[in-house]
Amino acid sequence: xxxxxxxxxxxxxxxxxxxxxxxxxxxxxxxxxxxxxxxxxxxxxxxxxxxxxxxxxxxxxxxxxxxxxxxxxxxxxxxxxxxxxxxxxxxxxxxxxxxxxxxxxxxxxxxxxxxxxxxxxxxxxxxxxxxxxxxxxxxxxxxxxxxxxxxxxxxxxxxxxxxxxxxxxxxxxxxxxxxxxxxxxxxxxxx
Amino acid sequence: xxxxxxxxxxxxxxxxxxxxxxxxxxxxxxxxxxxxxxxxxxxxxxxxxxxxxxxxxxxxxxxxxxxxxxxxxxxxxxxxxxxxxxxxxxxxxxxxxxxxxxxxxxxxxxxxxxxxxxxxxxxxxxxxxxxxxxxxxxxxxxxxxxxxxxxxxxxxxxxxxxxxxxxxxxxxxxxxxxxxxxxxxxxxxxxxxxxxxxxx
Numbered sequence: 001x002x003x004x005x006x007x008x009x010x011x012x013x014x015x016x017x018x019x020x021x022x023x024x025x026x027x028x029x030x031x032x033x034x035x036x037x038x039x040x041x042x043x044x045x046x047x048x049x050x051x052x053x054x055x056x057x058x059x060x061x062x063x064x065x066x067x068x069x070x071x072x073x074x075x076x077x078x079x080x081x082x083x084x085x086x087x088x089x090x091x092x093x094x095x096x097x098x099x100x101x102x103x104x105x106x107x108x109x110x111x112x113x114x115x116x117x118x119x120x121x122x123x124x125x126x127x128x129x130x131x132x133x134x135x136x137x138x139x140x141x142x143x144x145x146x147x148x149x150x151x152x153x154x155x156x157x158x159x160x161x162x163x164x165x166x167x168x169x170x171x172x173x174x175x176x177x178x179x180x181x182x183x184x185x186x187x188x189x190x191x
Numbered sequence: 192x193x194x195x196x197x198x199x200x201x202x203x204x205x206x207x208x209x210x211x212x213x214x215x216x217x218x219x220x221x222x223x224x225x226x227x228x229x230x231x232x233x234x235x236x237x238x239x240x241x242x243x244x245x246x247x248x249x250x251x252x253x254x255x256x257x258x259x260x261x262x263x264x265x266x267x268x269x270x271x272x273x274x275x276x277x278x279x280x281x282x283x284x285x286x287x288x289x290x291x292x293x294x295x296x297x298x299x300x301x302x303x304x305x306x307x308x309x310x311x312x313x314x315x316x317x318x319x320x321x322x323x324x325x326x327x328x329x330x331x332x333x334x335x336x337x338x339x340x341x342x343x344x345x346x347x348x349x350x351x352x353x354x355x356x357x358x359x360x361x362x363x364x365x366x367x368x369x370x371x372x373x374x375x376x377x378x379x380x381x382x383x384x385x386x387x388x389x390x391x
Contacts (some may be wrong), residue, residue, distance in 0.1 A: 002253050003254060004256060004257050007254060011261050011264050015267070018268060018272070019268060019271055026278070027275075027280040030279050035277070119286050121286070121287075121289050123364060126363075126364075181318060
């Protein structure tokens with residue numbers, strides 16, 4: 001009996017040590033490459049920015065309809081001379097099969113200037129279209145008010161047509177943009 | 192001769208997917224594209240080789256009654272290692288395979304080889320068995336992944352084929368995965384049986 005317990009303990013302890021060692025070596029690499037991917041997305045969205053300052057004192061969850069959407073980070077983009085040239089809002093709406101991580105850039109006037117998807121794991125060839133369909137992506141650019149989701153051709157400026165057959169994923173994308181717009185509204189009220 | 196038998200059995204006559212029908216869940220879930228299929232196959236192969244080696248080394252040391260618990264701890268340890276390495280060095284594959292990397296722990300091919308081979312054989316044959324079974328799994332996944340990517344998304348390894356002709360999206364979906372798997376298994380069984388002389 002004791003031998004069994006000791007054997008199992010020896011095995012679990014050695015596995016734990018092995019994992020601790022490998023975590024020690026891989027975690028800095030993982031953190032660095034995550035930072036690089038984030039910086040790359042931010043720089044693509046607002047190429048003129050000299051620095052991106054993270055705004056930390058902000059509530060991290062926004063309610064939209066019945067869903068709660070997490071906002072992991074907000075960055076204020078600063079141009080030359082410390083001038084505010086936009087915001088980048090990292091939002092995480094729920095897609096079809098997984099959370100979509102995306103960054104929405106908003107210009108100082110409060111309209112959407114670009115969106116970058118960091119990670120999306122929806123159905124290949126259907127939900128994944130939100131990452132490749134440029135017409136859809138361009139339709140949210142310039143939006144300055146919360147968008148309505150429509151299935152037929154949009155009639156008003158704030159109506160965005162979802163991708164046919166990929167309603168869930170494209171609605172999630174639009175919800176993400178709406179959350180970002182709301183965050184910027186809140187930031188402006190605070191100032 | 193014996194080495195040749197191990198590989199022949201792992202890749203063809205005892206192929207884990209086509210013949211033993213093990214590991215169906217990762218097979219269906221990760222064969223939506225060729226690169227994902229190969230990434231999954233090689234990750235599972237790595238875990239299989241390492242766990243077979245360690246379990247074979249420890250086979251006289253692990254008491255019979257706690258063998259399954261010990262195997263699972265060892266397998267889970269290697270899977271977590273693969274998870275960390277993929278996230279650090281192959282992020283795009285890590286991102287595409289998502290939850291299916293941690294789920295290699297419960298891939299029945301790995302526990303099946305630990306129980307039926309590594310726990311009864313010496314270290315070197317166990318490593319080779321892990322390699323052969325892992326390659327068999329990878330080959331099966333790659334065949335399925337290539338078929339589903341070409342027909343379901345109209346691409347191969349991400350390169351556009353057919354110039355914009357609408358693909359049969361159903362093959363990229365779970366339902367198409369089942370259909371493709373059925374046809375591929377039927378074809379594989381037919382070829383293997385014909386080689387045996389059509390006995391069954």
